[in-house]
Amino acid sequence: MTNLPQTTSNNPYPAGKGRILQHKGMMIGSLIVIFVMLLAILAPLIAPHDPYYQDLLNRLKPPVWDTRGSWDHILGTDHLGRDYLSRLIYGARISLLIGIGAAMISGIIGTFLGVMAGYFGGRVDMVVTFLITVRLSMPVVLVALAVVAIVGGSLQVVIAVLGLLLWDRFAVVMRSSTLQIRSMDYITAARAVGCSTARILMTEIMPNVVNNLIVIATLEIAHAIILEAALSFLGLGVQPPLPSWGLMVSEGKDMMLFEPWLITIPGVALFALVLSINLLGDGMRDVTAPENRN
Amino acid sequence: MMTNKTISFSLIGALAATMMYSAAYADKSNDTLNIAVDRELESIDNYYNTAREGIVISRMIWDGLLYRDPATNEYIPNLATSYKWVDSKTLQFDLRSDVSFHNGEKFDADDVVFTMNYLADPANGAKPARNVNWWTNAEKLGDYKVQLNLKTEFPAALEFLSGPVVMYPNEYYGKVGPEGMALNPVGTGPYMVTSVEPGKRYRFTKYDGYHSSSPKGRASIGKIVIRTIAESNTQLAELFSGGIDWIWKVKPDQAQRIQEQGNFTVKNSSTMRIGYLNFDASGRYGENPMNDVRVRKAIAHSINRDGIVQALVKGESIVVNSLCFPSQFGCTQDVPTYDYNPEKAKELLRDAGYPDGFEIPFLAYRNRDYAEAMISNLNAIGITTKFTYLKYAAFRDKVQDGDSPFNFGTWGSYSINDVSAITSHFQKGGKDDYSRDAEVMKNLNIGDTSVDLDVRKDAYKKALSRIADQVFMFPLWSYNTNYAFTKDLDFDPTPDEIPRFFTATWK
Numbered sequence: 001m002t003n004l005p006q007t008t009s010n011n012p013y014p015a016g017k018g019r020i021l022q023h024k025g026m027m028i029g030s031l032i033v034i035f036v037m038l039l040a041i042l043a044p045l046i047a048p049h050d051p052y053y054q055d056l057l058n059r060l061k062p063p064v065w066d067t068r069g070s071w072d073h074i075l076g077t078d079h080l081g082r083d084y085l086s087r088l089i090y091g092a093r094i095s096l097l098i099g100i101g102a103a104m105i106s107g108i109i110g111t112f113l114g115v116m117a118g119y120f121g122g123r124v125d126m127v128v129t130f131l132i133t134v135r136l137s138m139p140v141v142l143v144a145l146a147v148v149a150i151v152g153g154s155l156q157v158v159i160a161v162l163g164l165l166l167w168d169r170f171a172v173v174m175r176s177s178t179l180q181i182r183s184m185d186y187i188t189a190a191r192a193v194g195c196s197t198a199r200i201l202m203t204e205i206m207p208n209v210v211n212n213l214i215v216i217a218t219l220e221i222a223h224a225i226i227l228e229a230a231l232s233f234l235g236l237g238v239q240p241p242l243p244s245w246g247l248m249v250s251e252g253k254d255m256m257l258f259e260p261w262l263i264t265i266p267g268v269a270l271f272a273l274v275l276s277i278n279l280l281g282d283g284m285r286d287v288t289a290p291e292n293r294n
Numbered sequence: 295m296m297t298n299k300t301i302s303f304s305l306i307g308a309l310a311a312t313m314m315y316s317a318a319y320a321d322k323s324n325d326t327l328n329i330a331v332d333r334e335l336e337s338i339d340n341y342y343n344t345a346r347e348g349i350v351i352s353r354m355i356w357d358g359l360l361y362r363d364p365a366t367n368e369y370i371p372n373l374a375t376s377y378k379w380v381d382s383k384t385l386q387f388d389l390r391s392d393v394s395f396h397n398g399e400k401f402d403a404d405d406v407v408f409t410m411n412y413l414a415d416p417a418n419g420a421k422p423a424r425n426v427n428w429w430t431n432a433e434k435l436g437d438y439k440v441q442l443n444l445k446t447e448f449p450a451a452l453e454f455l456s457g458p459v460v461m462y463p464n465e466y467y468g469k470v471g472p473e474g475m476a477l478n479p480v481g482t483g484p485y486m487v488t489s490v491e492p493g494k495r496y497r498f499t500k501y502d503g504y505h506s507s508s509p510k511g512r513a514s515i516g517k518i519v520i521r522t523i524a525e526s527n528t529q530l531a532e533l534f535s536g537g538i539d540w541i542w543k544v545k546p547d548q549a550q551r552i553q554e555q556g557n558f559t560v561k562n563s564s565t566m567r568i569g570y571l572n573f574d575a576s577g578r579y580g581e582n583p584m585n586d587v588r589v590r591k592a593i594a595h596s597i598n599r600d601g602i603v604q605a606l607v608k609g610e611s612i613v614v615n616s617l618c619f620p621s622q623f624g625c626t627q628d629v630p631t632y633d634y635n636p637e638k639a640k641e642l643l644r645d646a647g648y649p650d651g652f653e654i655p656f657l658a659y660r661n662r663d664y665a666e667a668m669i670s671n672l673n674a675i676g677i678t679t680k681f682t683y684l685k686y687a688a689f690r691d692k693v694q695d696g697d698s699p700f701n702f703g704t705w706g707s708y709s710i711n712d713v714s715a716i717t718s719h720f721q722k723g724g725k726d727d728y729s730r731d732a733e734v735m736k737n738l739n740i741g742d743t744s745v746d747l748d749v750r751k752d753a754y755k756k757a758l759s760r761i762a763d764q765v766f767m768f769p770l771w772s773y774n775t776n777y778a779f780t781k782d783l784d785f786d787p788t789p790d791e792i793p794r795f796f797t798a799t800w801k
Contacts, residue, residue: 056601056604060547079547152682235662240662240665257531
């Protein structure tokens with residue numbers, strides 16, 4: 001009797017637990033992201049002080065490792081005497097909220113446009129491709145700066161503006177993924193048995209592009225966090241007294257030659273979070289890529 | 295482990311090492327003073343820029359008919375030898391006959407008549423308009439005698455003639471116009487311009503022919519180079535490395551650290567700029583808690599002005615109770631005052647029907663830290679703010695469009711030492727006026743148009759007292775400027791925030 005060759009798994013989520021655990025980058029990224037998320041969620045329990053409480057008599061106290069520092073304020077105090085560690089912890093909330101919020105808005109817009117363009121092709125594809133080209137021709141930071149300068153910065157405005165500006169990568173990837181899938185046999189079969197377009201899109205197309213969607217989403221979360229930091233650094237992002245990491249860098253900038261920790265601490269936090277999200281995204285791409293499935 | 299100090303010096307060293315500067319190192323040995331400013335001038339022509347740096351440079355290149363002594367605030371003839379009020383709308387000047395412009399052109403009545411009539415013509419677009427829109431024309435009464443005809447009574451005329459209104463050479467300016475003057479300025483001032491790199495670098499040399507009778511005095515330092523360096527940390531790095539030897543607008547915390555280092559002289563001077571809170575008392579924004587005087591008084595009692603001045607503003611700044619800078623003519627601090635008293639503030643809020651406070655939009659455009667400190671004070675009495683920090687132009691437009699019930703602003707009065715430059719600007723029915731109070735406007739009108747000093751003072755006092763009593767605007771504190779410079783330099787700042795480099799000397 002001839003042994004039949006083993007068929008590949010039909011599981012659209014083939015990333016095995018072992019493969020994930022072997023991916024060092026992904027593991028490191030995941031651990032840092034989980035750590036920051038825990039900080040954000042548990043901020044009221046972990047933060048040693050009220051991040052908004054000002055003590056003007058205790059301004060610019062250095063961190064504990066400096067000879068002038070104390071354990072009362074482990075990471076020191078800012079220019080208004082607010083506890084830097086508490087602001088850093090609460091700042092994680094803002095960064096993640098903006099990153100995830102903006103990525104969700106842009107993900108919905110980009111995925112809708114990309115899947116429509118890829119599935120229907122023709123004029124729909126032309127229109128969407130034109131929209132993507134228009135969007136790509138606009139410098140994101142400049143447009144965001146202009147909009148926020150006109151309407152004023154706030155958490156909601158920053159999320160909305162970034163969400164409306166970062167959908168292009170979703171649209172491009174979703175379009176090309178859908179283009180590849182739409183001529184597959186199972187899509188033709190679904191059409192042949194009379195499935196509606198909506199059903200085909202939701203049950204046949206989406207599950208097969210969702211891996212790409214997640215990878216792009218992680219990259220865009222990191223992108224949005226960096227952009228928020230840039231806007232806040234320029235004074236046009238999250239408004240005080242909300243503790244944003246970009247705002248903390250901006251507020252510490254004037255003293256960077258004298259108290260470098262003021263910008264180093266939020267800068268390192270920002271670097272670590274963005275790096276870890278990117279590592280996580282890269283790892284997810286690697287473990288879900290077709291070449292790793294067998 | 296590296297100490298904090300080591301890290302700081304490493305950072306400074308690294309920054310300094312990457313600096314590219316073609317200018318010669320500044321020191322007294324080559325008699326060159328290198329100065330950094332943070333703003334690019336749109337034009338060096340005195341009448342086509344509004345930046346403070348332009349005012350500073352203007353005082354170096356040009357002279358006015360009069361000069362205000364910054365120590366005594368007395369108006370002293372400069373290009374004029376004497377002046378007299380013929381009536382409340384007519385001024386006559388006798389001019390000096392021994393003055394020459396930098397290009398050799400003799401100064402006489404024709405230059406004054408040309409300059410004043412050129413500026414009076416709105417078609418020429420001299421700015422800011424308020425500096426030049428108060429006279430009708432100038433007439434030549436002799437080679438060295440002119441008459442200035444005012445549109446209406448304008449008591450602040452002497453202040454303007456001793457500051458922003460400077461005299462141009464009629465023949466040269468008539469030939470080259472604003473463009474030529476911007477590239478090759480010619481005046482009668484203590485310094486002449488040797489090169490202009492627009493927006494980047496200006497070089498000056500002491501004018502040896504400067505008239506000895508000038509109250510400004512002859513310049514001592516031979517050469518001055520003014521460079522634009524926009525970023526404050528880069529300015530500091532250049533100062534530390536010796537590329538620059540005079541900077542200003544140094545932040546209070548930076549100034550304190552520089553002083554602690556002991557390598558540079560740090561001086562502080564109060565300026566005419568004051569901070570204020572502006573409330574929508576008259577309902578321009580619509581119905582809101584600021585319409586109620588008890589709420590405005592509650593806010594006045596909630597702000598810890600002394601604490602903020604001591605911790606953040608620092609320097610020579612003082613708390614001000616009246617909507618003007620104390621040295622300005624007509625300014626009095628003898629008005630109703632509001633001490634820091636959160637309990638009283640809460641009581642007033644309760645009386646006004648806001649026992650649990652309220653939320654209100656709050657705008658600011660500068661000093662975000664001061665704004666945040668005030669927000670914290672307001673939170674303490676139950677008022678929460680929807681805070682928006684805008685660029686100045688956006689802030690100004692929003693406020694002037696009536697779209698702000700509550701904002702934190704500042705006003706420098708263009709260094710005009712007269713109450714009309716601030717109180718009348720904000721409270722005489724203009725775009726920034728949110729109270730539109732008939733009594734205040736009536737008194738300001740009297741003060742702005744009378745040439746009787748006592749009448750003016752009395753009218754301004756009534757207006758300022760009413761503003762304070764009704765808290766139409768709440769004055770906060772005066773501002774100050776920190777100057778940091780090489781220890782080789784002897785330099786004294788002045789309260790009008792106009793550094794006079796012609797009075798500086800090498801030690």
